[in-house]
Every structure is written in C-alpha cells, then in structure tokens.
Amino acid sequence: MLSIKDLHASINGKEILKGFGLEVKPGEVHAIMGPNGTGKSTLANILAGKQDYDVTEGTVTFQGKDLLDMAPEERAREGVFLAFQYPVEIPGVSIANFMKASLNEVRKHRDLQPLDAVEFLKVMKEKMRFVEIDEKLMRRAVNEGFSGGEKKRNEIFQMAMLEPTLSILDETDSGLDIDALRIVANGVNKLKNENNAFIVITHYQRLLDYIVPDFVHVMYNGRIVKSGGKELALELEAKGYDWIKQEVDATV
Amino acid sequence: MNAIHPTAQAFYEQWEQLEPTQTPMGIARKPAMDSFAQLGIPTIRHEDWKYTNVAAQFKAGLTDITNITSNTVDANHLNLFPFLKANRLVFVNGHFSPTLSDVIDAAEGLVIGSLALYNELGHMALRDNYNTLANNDKEAFSALNTAFAQDGAFIYVPAKTEVAHPVIIVHVTTEGLQGVINSRSLIVTGRSSRLDVIESHQYLGNDTALGNQLLEIVVGENGLVNYHKIMTDGNIGKHVGNLVAKQGNDSRFNTYVVNLAGQLVRNNMVVDIDGKNSEAGFYGLYSLDGASQVDNHVTVKHNEPHCESHQLFKGLLDDKSTGVFNGRIFVKQDAQKTNAFQSNKTILLSEQANTYTKPQLEIFADDVKCSHGATMGQIDQTMVFYLRARGLDEAQARAMLNQAFAADVIEKITLEPLKEWLLNQLTQQLTR
Numbered sequence: 152m153l154s155i156k157d158l159h160a161s162i163n164g165k166e167i168l169k170g171f172g173l174e175v176k177p178g179e180v181h182a183i184m185g186p187n188g189t190g191k192s193t194l195a196n197i198l199a200g201k202q203d204y205d206v207t208e209g210t211v212t213f214q215g216k217d218l219l220d221m222a223p224e225e226r227a228r229e230g231v232f233l234a235f236q237y238p239v240e241i242p243g244v245s246i247a248n249f250m251k252a253s254l255n256e257v258r259k260h261r262d263l264q265p266l267d268a269v270e271f272l273k274v275m276k277e278k279m280r281f282v283e284i285d286e287k288l289m290r291r292a293v294n295e296g297f298s299g300g301e302k303k304r305n306e307i308f309q310m311a312m313l314e315p316t317l318s319i320l321d322e323t324d325s326g327l328d329i330d331a332l333r334i335v336a337n338g339v340n341k342l343k344n345e346n347n348a349f350i351v352i353t354h355y356q357r358l359l360d361y362i363v364p365d366f367v368h369v370m371y372n373g374r375i376v377k378s379g380g381k382e383l384a385l386e387l388e389a390k391g392y393d394w395i396k397q398e399v400d401a402t403v
Numbered sequence: 404m405n406a407i408h409p410t411a412q413a414f415y416e417q418w419e420q421l422e423p424t425q426t427p428m429g430i431a432r433k434p435a436m437d438s439f440a441q442l443g444i445p446t447i448r449h450e451d452w453k454y455t456n457v458a459a460q461f462k463a464g465l466t467d468i469t470n471i472t473s474n475t476v477d478a479n480h481l482n483l484f485p486f487l488k489a490n491r492l493v494f495v496n497g498h499f500s501p502t503l504s505d506v507i508d509a510a511e512g513l514v515i516g517s518l519a520l521y522n523e524l525g526h527m528a529l530r531d532n533y534n535t536l537a538n539n540d541k542e543a544f545s546a547l548n549t550a551f552a553q554d555g556a557f558i559y560v561p562a563k564t565e566v567a568h569p570v571i572i573v574h575v576t577t578e579g580l581q582g583v584i585n586s587r588s589l590i591v592t593g594r595s596s597r598l599d600v601i602e603s604h605q606y607l608g609n610d611t612a613l614g615n616q617l618l619e620i621v622v623g624e625n626g627l628v629n630y631h632k633i634m635t636d637g638n639i640g641k642h643v644g645n646l647v648a649k650q651g652n653d654s655r656f657n658t659y660v661v662n663l664a665g666q667l668v669r670n671n672m673v674v675d676i677d678g679k680n681s682e683a684g685f686y687g688l689y690s691l692d693g694a695s696q697v698d699n700h701v702t703v704k705h706n707e708p709h710c711e712s713h714q715l716f717k718g719l720l721d722d723k724s725t726g727v728f729n730g731r732i733f734v735k736q737d738a739q740k741t742n743a744f745q746s747n748k749t750i751l752l753s754e755q756a757n758t759y760t761k762p763q764l765e766i767f768a769d770d771v772k773c774s775h776g777a778t779m780g781q782i783d784q785t786m787v788f789y790l791r792a793r794g795l796d797e798a799q800a801r802a803m804l805n806q807a808f809a810a811d812v813i814e815k816i817t818l819e820p821l822k823e824w825l826l827n828q829l830t831q832q833l834t835r
C-alpha cells in the first residue's frame with residue numbers, strides 16, 4: 152500500500168530525513184518510536200503534503216501512485232490521513248461545517264453522492280459517539296479553546312468520518328490521560344480492517360498496550376535503525392533510547 | 404462675510420435659487436450654506452480625509468442635483484429585502500417614492516414616513532430635533548447636506564412603543580447622473596422604545612451621482628435602536644454618509660455597517676453617549692475587491708459615567724482595494740467607570756491591497772477601562788494546510804477561512820433573517 156524508499160528531506164537547508172525506508176501492507180499496524188527531534192513529525196508532514204520541506208532523494212508510492220506528486224487535498228481524497236501532533240485552531244469554522252465540506256470532497260472523489268444535511272448529521276452523531284465526544288463540541292470552532300485531549304479526540308473523530316486507507320497518528324497519545332488514551336485506541340481498533348493500515352508514531356510504549364502493532368520501528372537521526380515485533384517496544388520502555396543511540400553512533 | 408471657498412462657489416450660486424421656506428428644514432439652510440461656503444470640500448491634506456480623496460470627485464465641477472432628478476425607477480432592479488416582513492421606505496435620488504414604499508406597523512403616534520412631508524406638517528419631534536446633532540460648523544458634507552437636502556426618512560417612535568417589524572430604508576441612485584444627491588433622515592425614539600432600522604444603498608449602474616447622506620438619531624432613555632447600513636447590492640458608487648446619534652440614560656444603540664463593495668465610500672459615525680448606564684456597539688465589515696475603497700470613521704463620546712462601548716471592524720481586502728478605519732474614543736472627565744473597547748482586524752488577500760488604521764484615544768477620566776488593538780496580515784498558511792489535509796482544495800480552504808474571519812462581524816446582528824441573508828451574500832462574494 153505504502154512504499155517509502157531511501158527518503159531524504161531537509162528544511163531550511165538542514166537535512167532531517169536521511170534515508171528513511173518503510174513498507175506498509177493492507178491490514179498492518181506499524182509503530183514508529185524514537186527520541187524527540189529525530190524526524191518523526193517531519194516524515195508525517197511530508198506524507199501529508201506539507202510544502203515546507205525539500206525532498207532531495209527517494210520515492211514514496213501509495214497504492215501504486217507517486218504520493219509526492221500529489222497536492223495535499225488529493226492525498227486526503229486518495230485516503231491518506233494525518234492526525235496532527237499539534238492540531239491547529241481555526242476560529243470561526245465549526246467542526247460540523249468543516250467536516251461536511253471535507254467528507255463530501257472525499258466522497259466525490261470516490262464517486263459517491265454528497266450527503267445532505269440530515270444524512271450528514273446522522274453520520275456525524277454516530278462517529279461522535281464512537282470517539283465519545285460531546286455533541287456540543289461540534290458547533291464550536293475547530294480546536295478553538297479545546298483541551299489537549301479534546302484536540303486529539305477531534306483528530307480521531309475526523310479519521311472516523313473520512314475512513315482513510317492509510318492513517319498516520321503523530322503522537323496522538325502524548326499528554327493524554329488513560330481514559331482519553333483508551334478512547335483513541337478503541338477508535339483505531341474499531342476502524343482497523345484488512346484493507347486499511349495505520350502508522351502510529353509514539354513516544355511511549357503505553358499506547359501499544361491498547362493498539363497492538365504488527366511491527367515496531369525505532370527511528371533515530373532521520374531513519375529507521377531497528378525494527379522488530381511488539382516486544383521491541385517493551386524493551387525500549389525498559390531500557391530507554393540511549394542504548395540505541397550508542398549502538399548507532401558507534402557504527403557511524 | 405469671508406470669500407467663498409472655490410469648491411463651494413457653484414453650490415452657492417445654485418443654493419441662492421432655492422425657494423426659502425420657514426419650515427425646520429428651510430430655516431436650517433442658510434447657516435449651513437454659509438458654513439459650507441467657508442469650509443469647501445475637504446482635500447487629502449485634511450487629516451480626516453487623508454486616505455479618501457473625495458475632493459478629486461469634485462474636480463469636474465459637481466453641483467447639487469437633488470432638485471432636478473425624478474423619483475421613478477423600475478422596482479425589478481431593486482432589492483427590497485423580500486425575505487423580511489418589514490416597513491419599507493424607498494427614496495430614489497433623494498426623493499420619497501410612495502408607490503415603492505409600504506408601512507405595515509401602526510401604533511398611537513408612530514410615524515414612519517417622508518421627512519419632507521412631516522417637515523411641511525410641522526411635526527413636533529421634527530421641530531425639536533431636526534439639525535440638532537449635525538455638526539455643520541466643522542463637517543463640510545454635513546453643512547452641504549443641510550443646505551440642499553429635500554427628503555429622506557422620518558421615523559418617530561413614541562415612548563413605550565416597540566416597532567414590531569424592522570424599517571427598511573432603501574436609497575436608490577439611478578444611472579447616468581453627474582452631481583451630488585443630498586438625502587436627509589431623522590429618527591427620534593422615545594423612552595423605553597425599540598426600533599430596528601435597515602438602510603440599504605443601491606446604485607443602478609456604474610456611472611452614478613455621489614450620494615451625500617446625513618442621518619440623525621436620537622435614542623430615548625431606556626430605549627434600544629439597532630441600525631444596519633447595508634452596502635452589498637451590485638454596484639456601490641460614491642457615497643459619503645454621516646451618522647450622528649445621541650443616547651439617553653440606560654439606552655442601547657448598535658450600528659452594523661456591512662460593505663461588500665464601494666467605489667468610494669466614507670462612513671462617518673459620531674455617537675454621543677449623553678446618559679448614564681448606556682451601551683453603544685459599532686460593528687463593521689468591509690470585504691472588498693477590485694479598486695473598491697471604504698473608509699470607516701467612528702467617534703464615540705463618553706460624556707456620562709457607567710457606560711460601555713464596543714467597536715469591532717474587520718477588513719478583507721483583495722485586488723487593489725483599500726480599507727480605512729479610524730476609531731476615536733473620547734472619555735470626558737466625569738465619565739468614570741467607562742468601558743470602551745476597539746478592535747480593527749484586516750486580512751490582506753493581495754499584495755496590492757491597502758489598509759490604514761488609526762486609533763485615537765482621548766481619556767480625561769481616571770477610573771476607566773479602555774483597550775484598542777489593530778492587526779493586519781495574510782491568511783494563515785498552517786490553517787490552509789490543515790483544511791487541505793482533510794480534502795478541501797486551496798480555493799475552498801481560503802474561502803472557508805475568509806468567511807469565518809468576516810462572518811464574526813455579521814454574527815453580531817440580532818435580526819436573524821438579515822444575518823442569514825448577509826452570510827449568504829458573503830459566501831457568494833468569497834466563492835465567485
């Protein structure tokens with residue numbers, strides 16, 4: 152589904168990704184862990200189409216198409232979804248209004264009829280229950296004055312609405328209490344099926360008690376330095392990242 | 404008398420031909436003409452007219468044409484706000500059109516009609532209030548208006564009367580006229596009354612006269628007046644509007660000014676809060692493109708203690724358009740416990756758009772809360788990206804963000820159908 156090969160990218164002349172590679176197949180959940188500043192969000196933003204980065208080398212193909220060639224909205228319509236690490240506040244735009252426009256664009260791309268107001272409201276309410284969001288939040292402006300937990304749940308709500316093929320969660324668990332974490336994880340687990348895939352970027356192993364990954368990758372200094380099964384996450388939790396850094400730095 | 408200002412000469416000669424009358428309007432003409440003869444048309448060297456070159460419009464030697472134009476027009480070319488159940492007063496080139504007007508509310512003593520008519524009839528409230536607020540000594544356009552205006556709206560709301568439906572005042576300027584059309588209105592509301600006014604300016608065609616309008620509003624004690632000035636329909640030509648208002652004790656007065664177009668528009672608003680425990684609100688949106696130019700000047704005078712005023716003006720400026728905001732807050736020494744707030748926010752959608760903003764705070768009381776702020780900038784790219792990452796294309800994302808920015812002002816309007824209609828007009832503008 153997704154194939155990233157030897158990706159190099161920089162921002163303001165500073166190289167952040169240094170030969171990143173990853174293969175994701177339908178039905179898989181990949182966890183990417185790594186210390187702060189290692190390039191995890193950079194990777195996520197590049198996949199979503201943020202234009203601040205220069206991709207200097209490498210390729211990204213998504214369902215056989217060149218992802219890097221597409222505008223951000225085309226990627227979203229094709230089924231790529233990024234749950235942002237820091238969701239932006241958008242004053243004056245209600246979530247309901249925003250999601251209606253968004254869902255109908257995605258539906259149009261999939262040759263589906265746009266939903267009318269009544270149908271949309273029905274879908275929205277159902278998905279809100281799914282992520283246990285208060286209905287009142289829907290009439291408020293996107294993320295404006297939301298708590299950290301509300302912002303993250305709003306991202307998962309949007310994911311549930313758009314039913315993406317590939318979801319990338321960028322530290323959606325950071326700063327969440329255990330209840331909010333469980334809601335986010337439940338959201339992912341219920342959406343998961345054999346046709347879609349998830350890349351879960353996290354700093355903490357805790358999330359992986361709830362979302363069981365098929366693969367765990369350790370990212371350091373702009374690339375994957377170690378891959379394994381879910382037991383790798385436990386090892387990282389116990390030992391921290393220093394041994395990885397030492398191992399990698401020793402071989403350079 | 405001193406020499407007549409060159410820009411006033413032609414007007415003066417014309418004015419001498421007017422038939423003198425002993426009505427309130429007639430009596431006010433001479434001192435006003437004398438004042439205008441001294442002041443002349445302000446140029447950009449005049450601090451208050453720095454960014455709005457109205458004098459250039461007068462180069463061609465404009466004269467007053469209020470007296471020579473007809474009041475006939477095809478109603479199909481007008482927006483009479485059919486979605487609102489309302490009283491309607493329509494003025495064509497400064498003259499009342501009885502056939503297009505329609506008054507549905509009736510109450511003991513309530514007047515909704517033509518100023519010229521009630522001037523002739525000698526209505527008491529008109530005699531007592533006409534030309535008491537206009538600043539003809541200093542404001543050239545105010546003096547010019549008083550000297551020449553023939554007609555406009557007259558609304559008198561007696562004490563304890565709530566006018567059930569809004570009064571829509573439509574000012575129409577027909578095509579192919581050169582000159583100045585002066586129109587004059589007066590609104591007097593009594594104690595514990597309520598009135599909603601919607602004033603719409605409609606220009607039929609590109610090549611239209613300059614409209615010079617003066618509106619005086621007396622807001623009675625414990626009363627509420629909501630005044631909406633709507634300049635959204637098609638072409639909005641050259642316009643100078645002076646609103647002068649006075650508020651009594653415990654009163655509320657809100658002004659909403661929406662410009663979605665304007666060749667050259669100047670909206671002056673001067674409100675004297677002359678009563679304790681009163682509130683004044685000023686909300687303005689100017690969403691412009693092409694070479695449009697809209698200049699809003701607000702002066703709120705806090706003359707009494709325990710009053711509150713809010714000014715919120717937002718500009719969305721595309722192409723080569725220009726937005727000007729000048730907000731003055733004046734707090735008298737006795738006006739303790741005043742709360743006065745002012746905000747002007749502008750988004751520039753093009754590199755050629757211009758915005759000028761100037762707050763002026765003159766505060767002579769010590770126990771007051773006053774704040775003002777101005778921001779200007781481009782549309783936020785991180786927001787655009789967030790929306791695109793959810794499938795909206797760039798144009799959709801921008802329209803949605805612009806709409807949200809501008810709608811904030813329209814949302815303040817309490818007349819629900821008008822608010823919905825304006826939001827819809829705004830959407831149409833931003834998505835075309």
Ligand SMILES: Nc1ncnc2c1ncn2[C@@H]1O[C@H](COP(=O)(O)OP(=O)(O)O)[C@@H](O)[C@H]1O
Nearest residue numbers: 162163165167186187188189190191192193194
């Ligand atoms: N706009 C920028 N200009 C320069 N450096 C940046 C910019 N944005 C991020 N970086 C740098 O890129 C590196 C990777 O950041 P990021 O991808 O956010 O890491 P992570 O998500 O793994 O914590 C960091 O060293 C950060 O300082």
Ligand SMILES: [Mg+2]
Nearest residue numbers: 191192236322
């Ligand atoms: Mg990050």
